[in-house]
Amino acid sequence: MPALPILYSFRRCPYAIRARLALKAAQVPVELREVVLRDKPAAMLAISPKGTVPVLQLPDGQVIQESLEIMTWALGQSDPGGWLAHVEHQAMQGLIATNDGPFKALLDRYKYPERHPAHTATEYRQQAIDLFIADLDRRLSAQAHLLGGQTSLADAAIVPFVRQFAQVDADWFASAPFPALRRWLQAWANSPLFEAVMAKHPAWRPADTPTVF
Structure with a gap:
């Protein structure tokens, strides 16, 4: 073998x-x-x-x-x-760069505000919403996936971090004004691929x- x-x-x-x-x-x-x-x-x-x-x-x-x-x-x-097909690669790279850079930094601060006392957890969460989360929900309100009608590398690259964001305060996220993002995250979490x-x-x-x- x-x-x-x-x-x-x-x-x-x-x-x-x-x-x-x-x-x-x-x-x-x-x-x-x-x-x-x-x-x-x-x-x-x-x-x-x-x-x-x-x-x-x-x-x-x-x-x-x-x-x-x-x-x-x-x-x-x-x-x-077809995760790399039928998407505009510059847009995909930009979305992932925002996720991996400033959003991830805010996510870490939201998770561990005691390590970053300049702001409260709620303030870090709002900054993350303004930077990224609200935009993701707007995108997903208009289309099934982050860059259009089918799954792309961007969806798979970003969903683990949105999942982590949702888990910091699951009760808050369950009623937050981001229904499209919740549906997208739940669909990923319940998929055979993610479960595997x-x-x-x-x-x-x-x-x-x-x-x-």
């Missing part, structure tokens, strides 16, 4: 979630190695000293250390859902039988 790419991952990390979404959607099998962040495996640190997940090691030894690069690599192998990538796996140890994902 040919060697599989090896994916070091952490189940709840939004960057790792989106990498797994793309790999599963592309139908690219990998050996999954679930990481305990407080006890990172030496094999991962040897190929990626920065110690963050996800990390994908290809059979030829190439190491891909960024989640978006893993997503585009996977979809470059196979893109049966969120399955629980034990922490990897070198002696373990490989887990094919």
Whole structure:
């Protein structure tokens, strides 16, 4: 059996979630190695000293250390859902850049306001709404997906972070004035694809039988 790419991952990390979404959607099998962040495996640190997940090691030894690069690599192998088709790539890149940059910074502050005492959690949440969340809801009020009528890389790249935003105060989000965004998030969360990538796996140890994902 040919060697599989090896994916070091952490189940709840939004960057790792989106990498797994793309790999599963592309139908690219990998050996999954679930990481305990407080006890990172030496094999991962040897190929990626920065110690963050996800990390994908290809059979030829190439190491891909960024989640978006893993997503585009996977979809470059196979893109049966057309995630990279029929979208304006500059618009897609801009939306993801806002998510990964200023929105992620506000999300971290909203989650951990005690670490960022300049504002309250409610103020950070409002800043995130003004920057990104309200725009996403407007988009989804007019179309089924973030960039049009079909799923794109942008949807998969952004949904784990919106999920995290929703979970900070689930009661508030359940009644917040963003019904289209809620529907979109719920559709993703209930999809077989998302359920597959969120399955629980034990922490990897070198002696373990490989887990094919």
